[in-house]
Amino acid sequence: MPQQSDDDFAEWMGARQAALQRTAYLLAGDHHTAEDLVATTLAKVYLAWDRIDRREAVDAYARRILLNENNSLWRRAWRRREVTSDELPDWIAHHDDHDEGSAAEVWRLLATLPPRQRSVLVLRYYEQLSEAEIAEALGVATGTVKSQASRALAALRERVPALGLEMNR
Template sequence: MRVDDRAARSDFESWMAAKQGRLLRTAYLLTGDVHAAEDLVQTALAKLYLAWDRVSDAPSIDAYARKILVNEHTSTWRRLWRHREVVSDTSAHDVPVRGEEYDGVSDALWSAVRSLPDRQRAVVVLRYYEQLSEKEAAEALGISVGTVKSQASRALTALRTRLGDSSWDRDDLTGWEAHR
């Protein structure tokens, strides 16, 4: 292994150690399933590693990684042959738990978010959890800003209907962690 290769590998490993938890949380919110989230993150990290030489000097590696994550997730729900595997045995450590910064909003909110259609859920996660702008969310999803706006509007209307207008607001969509 060349010195340059070792340095690049070390840079990637350092970046990954710092960012893997956030990617996992975002993937969990996109998929609604811990195991699918782990698979999604592994795929995204593998693709990022293969492109590391080109993107390691980019201004925002995080944005590039998030785009890979979202694109991979989008690919899974666009495939005609998509199927869900049902896990028959789970342990308590795979259940999402409240992070220290969790602000007390009931689990009903995230249950309702997970029940949204895939694209609406992706828009909600990127706009309100990841706090991306409409333009950034549109770029990550490969859709127009207008589509982001309409999907967000539909998602928020559905959440208000399911949860009632006064039980939550958009700021409640922060502070969720999926722990292993």
Template sequence: MQGRGRALLRFAYVLCGDAHLAEDIVQEVLARMHRRWDKVTAMHHPEAYVRAAIVRQFLSWRRRRASREAVLAEVPEPVGPDEPQHRVLARAHMWQLLAGLPRSQRAVLVLRFYCDLPDDEIATLLGCGESTVRSQASRALARMRTILGEAGVSGDG
């Protein structure tokens, strides 16, 4: 586990989209685990255990902040796929779409596409059934497609 702090922080950031909140979540989880660190590091997959705790902390985070997550109404003007700005704008737009999803749906998508986990492992991490994982992913992707359609963005370019 030593030296994995940056990876855990990146993981939390992908979940919440806020660097400060990601730091708070990781610090909270590691502080709670510090009391039983010997048991955690003796586990077969300690990083998976810590990641699961980060997901649970993210899903139950209660702190309200003055600056709330918001999906912007305006979408930047489309650029051609050959232009260097295309990837940057696409990535920024993806963050906006993820930020607009409920936390549980966002967690499912991050675990599926960022962590490349299968549905059974996601279900174990989130403490739900595989069918719930599949329905959450389906709803999240459908919502993202709807928003893209309303913005007049096609998925083919």
């Protein structure tokens, strides 16, 4: 039985790891932090795998862990200290064939939002969750989701004209 459980987890992880990585990157704003968030999330899901009764709820459970871990990062005092370095990390930029040239600016703008607003937009427009699902994932009221989304979109709209981009209302 334990081997079957491990196989089930491995299958789920193989199917969801890339999506969790993308969501973590959108939440955290950098690849290294996103990798740490996903690793922690997968470890916690693995430890709870045998206790999860409804397999259809695993994605929501993992998403909640990811959001909680991201929020915990912002609460830690060491996160507020800046560390400078003269060395640039080795990183190969990814180019999306469907990008008309504005995606990098949009993601840069998204990273300027407060963590909760960024989480709401990522879950709404990237993960395509409903307001109720977002509220459940974040542990807030649906009205909070609506107000955070409204504020985030208003902030982005203010910043977009300076870039010469158009943003649908």
